[in-house]
Amino acid sequence: xxxxxxxxxxxxxxxxxxxxxxxxxxxxxxxxxxxxxxxxxxxxxxxxxxxxxxxxxxxxxxxxxxxxxxxxxxxxxxxxxxxxxxxxxxxxxxxxxxxxxxxxxxxxxxxxxxxxxxxxxxxxxxxxxxxxxxxxxxxxxxxxxxxxxxxxxxxxxxxxxxxxxxxxxxxxxxxxxxxxxxxxxxxxxxxxxxxxxxxxxxxxxxxxxxxxxxxxxxxxxxxxxxxxxxxxxxxxxxxxxxxxxxxxxxxxxxxxxxxxxxxxxxxxxxxxxxxxxxxxxxxxxxxxxxxxxxxxxxxxxxxxxxxxxxxxxxxxxxxxxxxxxxxxxxxxxxxxxxxxxxxxxxxxxxxxxxxxxxxxxxxxxxxxxxxxxxxxxxxxxxxxxxxxxxxxxxxxxxxxxxxxxxxxxxxxx
Amino acid sequence: xxxxxxxxxxxxxxxxxxxxxxxxxxxxxxxxxxxxxxxxxxxxxxxxxxxxxxxxxxxxxxxxxxxxxxxxxxxxxxxxxxxxxxxxxxxxxxxxxxxxxxxxxxxxxxxxxxxxxxxxxxxxxxxxxxxxxxxxxxxxxxxxxxxxxxxxxxxxxxxxxxxxxxxxxxxxxxxxxxxxxxxxxxxxxxxxxxxxxxxxxxxxxxxxxxxxxxxxxxxxxxxxxxxxxxxxxx
Numbered sequence: 014x015x016x017x018x019x020x021x022x023x024x025x026x027x028x029x030x031x032x033x034x035x036x037x038x039x040x041x042x043x044x045x046x047x048x049x050x051x052x053x054x055x056x057x058x059x060x061x062x063x064x065x066x067x068x069x070x071x072x073x074x075x076x077x078x079x080x081x082x083x084x085x086x087x088x089x090x091x092x093x094x095x096x097x098x099x100x101x102x103x104x105x106x107x108x109x110x111x112x113x114x115x116x117x118x119x120x121x122x123x124x125x126x127x128x129x130x131x132x133x134x135x136x137x138x139x140x141x142x143x144x145x146x147x148x149x150x151x152x153x154x155x156x157x158x159x160x161x162x163x164x165x166x167x168x169x170x171x172x173x174x175x176x177x178x179x180x181x182x183x184x185x186x187x188x189x190x191x192x193x194x195x196x197x198x199x200x201x202x203x204x205x206x207x208x209x210x211x212x213x214x215x216x217x218x219x220x221x222x223x224x225x226x227x228x229x230x231x232x233x234x235x236x237x238x239x240x241x242x243x244x245x246x247x248x249x250x251x252x253x254x255x256x257x258x259x260x261x262x263x264x265x266x267x268x269x270x271x272x273x274x275x276x277x278x279x280x281x282x283x284x285x286x287x288x289x290x291x292x293x294x295x296x297x298x299x300x301x302x303x304x305x306x307x308x309x310x311x312x313x314x315x316x317x318x319x320x321x322x323x324x325x326x327x328x329x330x331x332x333x334x335x336x337x338x339x340x341x342x343x344x345x346x347x348x349x350x351x352x353x354x355x356x357x358x359x360x361x362x363x364x365x366x367x368x369x370x371x372x373x374x375x376x377x378x379x380x381x382x383x384x385x386x387x388x389x390x391x392x393x394x395x396x397x398x399x400x401x402x403x404x405x406x407x408x409x410x411x412x413x414x415x416x417x418x419x420x421x422x423x424x425x426x
Numbered sequence: 427x428x429x430x431x432x433x434x435x436x437x438x439x440x441x442x443x444x445x446x447x448x449x450x451x452x453x454x455x456x457x458x459x460x461x462x463x464x465x466x467x468x469x470x471x472x473x474x475x476x477x478x479x480x481x482x483x484x485x486x487x488x489x490x491x492x493x494x495x496x497x498x499x500x501x502x503x504x505x506x507x508x509x510x511x512x513x514x515x516x517x518x519x520x521x522x523x524x525x526x527x528x529x530x531x532x533x534x535x536x537x538x539x540x541x542x543x544x545x546x547x548x549x550x551x552x553x554x555x556x557x558x559x560x561x562x563x564x565x566x567x568x569x570x571x572x573x574x575x576x577x578x579x580x581x582x583x584x585x586x587x588x589x590x591x592x593x594x595x596x597x598x599x600x601x602x603x604x605x606x607x608x609x610x611x612x613x614x615x616x617x618x619x620x621x622x623x624x625x626x627x628x629x630x631x632x633x634x635x636x637x638x639x640x641x642x643x644x645x646x647x648x649x650x651x652x653x654x655x656x657x658x659x660x
Contacts, residue, residue: 082579104502167512
């Protein structure tokens with residue numbers, strides 16, 4: 014199968030370079046290919062491992078198996094049609110993808126987002142963070158052989174997705190965040206439903222911790238495994254729970270608050286050693302903090318518009334179309350061409366469940382972005398995989414990959 | 427219960443002592459085991475108890491009620507595929523929960539997500555490694571029609587492998603996937619056992635080596651995928 018005119022598939026395979034390992038004449042190495050079809054690689058990650066017996070001496074991740082051309086496709090769509098495209102990038106944290114892109118475009122437009130929309134964004138983002146961490150817990154538990162965590166994790170995640178369905182009509186890829194605010198106001202009963210969830214969820218977290226924290230097998234497999242120090246991670250650009258597990262409290266919600274995160278009282282959980290156990294504990298503690306943020310945001314949810322009243326950016330309300338000619342013109346312009354964005358470039362970082370998710374947008378003044386680039390945390394964090402798993406057993410490689418929590422859709426884009 | 431209302435009424439029926447009565451069936455079974463039944467009674471005994479079918483139908487009944495999907499996730503849809511196994515939809519109620527990590531043990535490939543051009547040969551190889559009879563579900567818009575992306579990087583599943591069922595949605599709900607699996611079950615139950623080449627008119631497109639084609643008159647339309655490089659790959 015010819016992929017490009019001058020290189021075929023087999024030649025492409027041969028072009029993968031493995032690092033040279035100095036070894037004596039009596040050592041024997043085995044190169045083992047894992048993936049892209051491997052149940053424990055969380056998607057279609059492919060790992061070329063060099064083993065000495067059971068010990069991993071070298072690992073090379075090969076990516077690109079779900080390359081979707083998202084960044085290039087974005088250049089071909091009007092700004093508000095880009096949102097569903099970027100949402101499908103990191104498919105566990107769709108609200109964050111949309112948030113990063115909308116935030117970047119809003120910065121370019123110099124657009125003020127109404128406080129109610131900011132709070133609604135916070136509520137949905139934090140619910141999404143819990144859902145994403147629950148999938149990490151469910152699949153990570155599965156990789157460690159803990160089947161029951163899978164069922165419980167999925168039970169709670171489905172409850173969050175019911176809330177998303179209530180506010181936007183979709184379970185995943187909701188396209189709820191809109192440039193200038195959110196798509197529509199939350200329906201009646203949504204607040205009660207969220208409160209029902211947040212009041213019960215800490216108990217569920219206790220149950221998870223009872224299941225896992227007292228399990229000797231899990232503890233032995235996580236504690237003091239794959240510890241990497243803070244400086245190495247910082248040198249590789251790693252952010253998110255992996256970095257916080259080493260004790261560095263870098264979290265963009267505190268470091269550079271966006272979307273009214275400075276209104277809320279919450280803590281940034283950090284670890285001490287930076288091993289797999291700390292990574293697990295940091296994420297579990299983050300879910301508790303997210304619950305606190307959601308409850309505070311519901312308590313202080315301001316009244317007011319849910320989207321900017323700038324008619325050049327946001328669609329006019331449906332009832333205005335019947336009476337106002339101007340609204341009809343705005344509607345027509347937005348739906349056919351979209352809104353134009355003044356020329357410039359912007360980088361807008363937010364804290365996704367996996368770390369710093371940044372969106373770079375360059376505008377040339379037209380209704381379509383000239384360039385959209387995402388700094389995806391999974392992609393950067395995957396670089397730390399080799400220092401983590403070097404000289405570990407191959408069984409620990411699987412556990413470490415689960416605790417790294419890469420999402421291949423975000424890596425390959 | 428309210429008089430005249432639409433309610434449930436429990437009627438205690440008299441026990442009928444027909445030949446189909448359980449006790450008499452039990453007694454005749456004991457008699458048969460003791461060898462006490464004669465020609466006429468023995469014929470009646472066999473006719474009452476044996477259900478005839480074809481072996482094919484019986485095999486399809488078993489296959490259709492117990493797919494073993496390959497554990498193979500690509501993108502967003504894979505999450506909803508896992509949600510189908512999860513506690514709410516719980517596909518284990520229908521008997522399709524036994525996901526198999528090896529394609530050799532699987533008979534259903536759920537293509538759950540977008541297929542990049544780099545991934546397509548891998549998926550085709552996994553499908554080819556599965557043993558007949560095998561089925562494939564293209565889950566979601568991407569694997570059916572490239573979905574919202576529709577760009578240079580993706581390829582729909584039909585372009586490189588036979589697909590039995592397409593499930594719309596982006597991503598489809600887990601219920602939709604469960605419905606699709608049940609639709610596929612109906613297809614398997616109602617059709618005689620056929621491999622995919624028969625189902626989709628693909629006879630004569632087997633991939634063979636040049637050395638095998640020579641002298642074989644039946645393989646006239648077979649495609650030698652390896653050109654003249656005999657022995658590479660396969």
